[in-house]
Amino acid sequence: MFFNACNKYNTTVLKLSRAMSDLLNNAKKAAAHAAVDEHVKTDYVVGVGSGSTVVFAVERLAERVRNENLKIRCIPTSFQARQLIIDHKLILTDLDVDPVVDVCIDGADEVDSKMTLIKGGGGCLLQEKIVASNAKELIIIADYTKDSVKLGDQYKKGIPIEVVPIAYVPIMNKIKQRYGGNIELRMAVKKAGPVVTDNGNFVLDWTNFDQDSDWEKINLDLLMIPGLVETGLFIKMAAKAYFGLKDGTIKQTGGGNVCSAQM
Numbered sequence: 193m194f195f196n197a198c199n200k201y202n203t204t205v206l207k208l209s210r211a212m213s214d215l216l217n218n219a220k221k222a223a224a225h226a227a228v229d230e231h232v233k234t235d236y237v238v239g240v241g242s243g244s245t246v247v248f249a250v251e252r253l254a255e256r257v258r259n260e261n262l263k264i265r266c267i268p269t270s271f272q273a274r275q276l277i278i279d280h281k282l283i284l285t286d287l288d289v290d291p292v293v294d295v296c297i298d299g300a301d302e303v304d305s306k307m308t309l310i311k312g313g314g315g316c317l318l319q320e321k322i323v324a325s326n327a328k329e330l331i332i333i334a335d336y337t338k339d340s341v342k343l344g345d346q347y348k349k350g351i352p353i354e355v356v357p358i359a360y361v362p363i364m365n366k367i368k369q370r371y372g373g374n375i376e377l378r379m380a381v382k383k384a385g386p387v388v389t390d391n392g393n394f395v396l397d398w399t400n401f402d403q404d405s406d407w408e409k410i411n412l413d414l415l416m417i418p419g420l421v422e423t424g425l426f427i428k429m430a431a432k433a434y435f436g437l438k439d440g441t442i443k444q445t446g447g448g449n450v451c452s453a454q455m
């Protein structure tokens with residue numbers, strides 16, 4: 193009797209979590225397809241972001257290359273993005289060969305009402321910011337859980353900060369002293385010790401920050417700390433965000449031209 197009730201409960205929980213993940217995946221796919229269809233043209237150099245939503249964008253790029261004979265060259269923002277480009281038989285390039293990127297399509301952990309982003313949940317913030325900063329347009333694709341008024345409203349894992357390993361303790365102390373909140377070294381899951389980025393660095397996650405902070409000022413202050421390589425704050429970089437909603441429709445934010453990435 194007890195075991196039957198437990199089994200029933202477990203099956204219901206499993207069904208609910210599957211339904212939730214289907215909803216999220218459909219939302220991610222809808223956003224990714226819309227962004228690729230509206231922003232990628234033939235002969236474009238395309239920056240390929242990182243994360244689970246970008247997988248749908250790469251699938252769509254490959255589909256358009258096959259069906260429309262679209263000609264594109266792709267610049268990865270991480271090891272994961274490079275593998276995706278190779279697996280989908282897209283043309284791989286880099287900033288040495290193609291220093292100007294026509295459009296960069298990437299995910300985000302959170303987008304606030306001013307189009308300030310938290311990125312780096314997957315630890316790829318440095319290369320993502322480099323590629324985005326060399327793109328004429330940064331287009332964000334995300335599901336509805338990423339659409340916030342203020343940073344920290346929905347995303348509770350914090351602002352990622354990439355640091356040189358020998359400097360991680362003093363940097364953690366400085367951030368806590370200056371701005372408060374909590375800061376932790378990101379630990380690996382299938383490896384003992386910390387996460388090591390594609391660039392050989394560590395990642396700190398800064399949580400419980402003041403949500404009314406002046407992010408532009410804080411970002412510049414942080415970047416002055418020796419050993420701090422990059423922050424996951426993307427400010428005035430994204431031109432547009434596509435959010436896939438639960439009902440399969442898409443919400444778009446951002447004008448498209450005011451805040452395109454810095455050239």
Ligand SMILES: O=C(CO)[C@H](O)[C@H](O)COP(=O)(O)O
Pocket residue numbers: 241242243244245246298299300301310311312313314315316317320
């Ligand atoms: O910044 C990132 C990786 O560094 C990702 O774009 C961000 O974490 C969103 O990922 P997902 O599409 O899986 O939600």
